[in-house]
Amino acid sequence: MNGEFDLIARYFARPAPAGVTGVGDDCALFGVAPGCQVATSTDLLIEGRHFFSNVDPRSLGHKALAVNLSDLAAMGAKPLGCLLGLSLPSVDHGWLQPFAEGFHALARRWGCPLIGGDTTRSTTGIAISVTVFGQVEADKALLRSAALPGDDIWISGTLGAADVALRMLQGSLPTDEPLLKAVRTALELPEPPMELAQGLAGLAHAALDISDGLAQDLGHILEASGCGALLRYADLPCDPALQGLDPDLVRQAVLAGGDVYQLCFTAPIERRAAIEALAGEARVRVTRVGEIQAGAGLKVVDAQGVRIPLEAVGFDHFS
């Protein structure tokens, strides 16, 4: 686009980080530590589909990177760098400045510098493509297929807040301003547990990040690992802001709500103390919520041991 190079220089160029060359060249070049593999993932975010047109651009810059960092966290990988593709209908400096600030602030925090990209003019809305790279010791990556019967199932952070915020912003739930204020940060400024995740590599078995809802996402681990699971609903770390809401709504938000960007992982019972210690150092809440079992399928039970049908939380909408 006209002015493409100025746009990159003005908002996105940063000094090349140590070990990274080629920034501004046809490719960026980076090294990988001996014995490590590269982990990589990409997400494409479309205006009107993945974010509201009126979303705060600083939050959007943060979230565009956060959802990708969350994929690195799910593998236990340490961030190395990222690429940004940005397609904009017009050059709006009042939008670009805070978008870039939100993006860079999170990138700095987790050592994931922007090392290349592509800006272009779109004919319609905004499209944002982010690709992240990380490294993880060979054979220590947390794969979906590594859960074993007897493993504890763990959740980092809390569940449900982002879903309630999304419902209110979409209008499917009446807006309650104090509640929206309490849950909106979970939706717009997710904080994937990067430090915890790197410590889990080699300690946990399977992991993934909860993006489509716990029940569906845990189902991916079960399918890939050839296992079943029991989840204890009463133990799930429901966000405290949801207290007092309709219990059916809370169940849906906790079990089927997406946009969480926290980890669901499995680990042997004998590693409970090590995981608690790791979470303490990383200042991240972790909760044991169930166990991996032989067989197949996900069974959720309430405090009385009575099974909660997943259809009741809208789970069938996803199949």
Added chain:
Amino acid sequence: MNGEFDLIARYFARPAPAGVTGVGDDCALFGVAPGCQVATSTDLLIEGRHFFSNVDPRSLGHKALAVNLSDLAAMGAKPLGCLLGLSLPSVDHGWLQPFAEGFHALARRWGCPLIGGDTTRSTTGIAISVTVFGQVEADKALLRSAALPGDDIWISGTLGAADVALRMLQGSLPTDEPLLKAVRTALELPEPPMELAQGLAGLAHAALDISDGLAQDLGHILEASGCGALLRYADLPCDPALQGLDPDLVRQAVLAGGDVYQLCFTAPIERRAAIEALAGEARVRVTRVGEIQAGAGLKVVDAQGVRIPLEAVGFDHFS
């Protein structure tokens, strides 16, 4: 999107290549040869901006990957794999099938398997995001900043055909069916010289791929290297299909036409024979077209040594 996983499985999933794991997980994992760096680049292609809505989907699948492979070629890197982000207004199997075939055929040819991605529904047009990874021995990557006074300037392939095709398809040049047939392949099915490029790593000095037009792109090398250059217009490898066209149009197409996806590179005079031999093995035409000089600025001269002003080829439109 609804059916996202089926879409990936049906059109894009392939058996995981050797050395690549995590396909279908949160990240793909791949290794890098000892002593090598990772080279990576991303492009975001938007319907109506980078491709016509009625373009043949098989060609589009080819080109979406080709323009990214071309960035690896420009660094002398060997492809390792790629990620695809695809945002579609609807699930059109008649479009997806040939798009995937065109993409995979080129990926297979150059050993650049699709190892991950993201499909989503768009609210408007098609958006395609491709990220490529390659490897290149540390310190052998072809950087824009590595040209030295006295270097020959080389071009792979030919120039001008893609630009003439684009002008006819955009309607700024009257359509001449036999001519369009002869030049359209250059625009829609570019073939970056991957084999030549890998051989040039460690042999050539600076390189880039010609995407915005030779004069502008060579200007990036000159700026990054702190050099000037003399180009001999009569030596430029004009596409034979352009013979007989208005000489002013041909000049514009050759010097300022984009979408070429061939290399412009510089190399010391004593490597001429090695480069010719390499090009012969790779069955790619290479042509010496000028030389890097001390100083600054690009000077283009005709067969009589008379300077051709770059303004006359529309070069000022880009500044």
